[in-house]
Amino acid sequence: MPNYQAQNPPYATFPGDVALPFNSESPAAGQSSQEFALPDYSGRADQGRTVRWQTIFGTAPTSVNISLQAANDDVDSHYQNIDSSTATTGEARTVTGVRAKFLRAKVNSISGGSGVTVQLLA
Numbered sequence: 001m002p003n004y005q006a007q008n009p010p011y012a013t014f015p016g017d018v019a020l021p022f023n024s025e026s027p028a029a030g031q032s033s034q035e036f037a038l039p040d041y042s043g044r045a046d047q048g049r050t051v052r053w054q055t056i057f058g059t060a061p062t063s064v065n066i067s068l069q070a071a072n073d074d075v076d077s078h079y080q081n082i083d084s085s086t087a088t089t090g091e092a093r094t095v096t097g098v099r100a101k102f103l104r105a106k107v108n109s110i111s112g113g114s115g116v117t118v119q120l121l122a
Contacts, residue, residue, distance in 0.1 A: 010074060010102065012037040019120040021105035024058060027116055032106040035074055038122055040101075048099035051122045054092040055085050058115020064088055065108040066118060070100035079104060088113070098122075 013019045013036050021033030038049065053068050065086050069079040079102075083095045105118040 010035045010037045012039050013103075013120065013122045014039065015122070017122070019103075019122070020117065021103075021120060022107075022116045022118045024115045024117050026114055027107045027110070029107060029109045032069070032076070032079070033104045033118065035071075035102045035104045036120060036122075037074075038098075038101055038103060048097040049122055051082075051095045051098045051103065051120065052092065053083070053095070053105075053121070054090065054119045055087065056090045056115075056117040056119070057088070057113050058117075059113050060088045060090075061110050061113025062088065063109065063111045064113065065110075066116075067106045067108055068093075068095065068120075069104050069106050070098060071102045072100055074102050079106070081106075084108070 019036045067081040067084040071078040
């Protein structure tokens with residue numbers, strides 16, 4: 001996926017879809033992924049969604065900080081961190097109660113390693 005851009009319309013993920021903000025890439029520190037829309041659908045509970053996300057590395061970095069970010073409107077400065085991972089071996093994480101319309105991943109810092117993959121299941 002390309003760096004963050006206000007693509008109109010953005011890629012959308014529906015329940016059960018897997019999105020790849022980074023797919024075996026080499027993002028630099030401070031780089032954000034493409035955004036993914038979370039469409040509203042009938043019957044969604046008011047408590048929000050459960051979002052599962054996973055970090056995977058082809059070669060483990062010596063240090064890393066990757067954030068899952070969310071926003072209600074697709075404006076770069078409106079994205080806020082809702083979870084983060086610092087596991088250099090990769091990990092699967094779950095965030096509950098997500099009440100946002102857009103998600104993306106952001107590499108806050110990374111040292112070494114290669115083949116960064118971030119998967120979203122929203």
